Amino acid sequence: xxxxxxxxxxxxxxxxxxxxxxxxxxxxxxxLYWYLQNLGQGPELLIxxxxxxxxxxxxxxxxxFSAERLKGVDSTLKIQPAELGxxxxxxxxxxxxxxxxxxxxxxxGTRLLVL
Amino acid sequence: xxxxxxxxxxxxxxxxDNSIINCAYSNSASDYFIWYKQESGKGPQFxxxxxxxxxxxxxxxxxxxxxxTVKHLSLQIAATQPGxxxxxxxxxxxTGGGNKLTFGTGxxxxxxx
Numbered sequence: 129x130x131x132x133x134x135x136x137x138x139x140x141x142x143x144x145x146x147x148x149x150x151x152x153x154x155x156x157x158x159x160l161y162w163y164l165q166n167l168g169q170g171p172e173l174l175i176x177x178x179x180x181x182x183x184x185x186x187x188x189x190x191x192x193f194s195a196e197r198l199k200g201v202d203s204t205l206k207i208q209p210a211e212l213g214x215x216x217x218x219x220x221x222x223x224x225x226x227x228x229x230x231x232x233x234x235x236x237g238t239r240l241l242v243l
Numbered sequence: 244x245x246x247x248x249x250x251x252x253x254x255x256x257x258x259x260d261n262s263i264i265n266c267a268y269s270n271s272a273s274d275y276f277i278w279y280k281q282e283s284g285k286g287p288q289f290x291x292x293x294x295x296x297x298x299x300x301x302x303x304x305x306x307x308x309x310x311x312t313v314k315h316l317s318l319q320i321a322a323t324q325p326g327x328x329x330x331x332x333x334x335x336x337x338t339g340g341g342n343k344l345t346f347g348t349g350x351x352x353x354x355x356x
Contacts, residue, residue: 170332176341176342
């Protein structure tokens with residue numbers, strides 16, 4: 129069974145440019161998460177979806193970040209405009225359901241470098 | 244100056260020895276705990292989990308111990324192998340909190356041949 133798929137794997141952009149990341153969760157997983165991971169630190173949740181509904185976006189910097197999961201499957205995370213401090217790894221994860229204890233499976237991440 | 248975040252605690256062990264990785268969690272209300280393994284260039288991989296009504300849980304070559312009194316979690320890896328080299332993160336969650344994981348500071352495990 130395929131795991132969580134993310135693309136691109138790497139992205140280099142100049143500051144003030146837009147960038148988008150794509151995630152395809154494990155088939156049948158209703159819950160999708162986007163995390164930010166800075167170098168040497170653990171992942172931090174940005175947003176969580178239950179199907180197509182964003183149920184927790186409290187940590188998403190809404191002035192420049194946006195996300196969507198229109199059909200309740202694939203999801204896109206966008207940054208516009210990107211800043212130097214956005215350089216990090218953006219991880220997508222999915223789980224069968226959203227209850228505590230549902231194992232979250234992570235994709236390989238997109239490594240973003242903002243110059 | 245250097246960023247504190249770049250300096251992960253490191254544990255070096257000889258191949259075949261047992262490894263113990265420790266984690267202090269922050270929220271006394273947390274009742275679900277997970278250990279993840281992250282290899283370079285990859286996403287975190289689930290290893291084992293434990294709920295607060297238990298103090299020990301065993302998997303294949305791994306054991307997680309939970310001490311709620313001092314808010315401490317440990318991961319024991321038996322007969323450590325080169326493939327165990329990675330960064331290990333503990334994470335905590337609260338039942339009813341929407342499966343929101345709060346990750347701790349990782350520990351770099353290096354297995355020496």
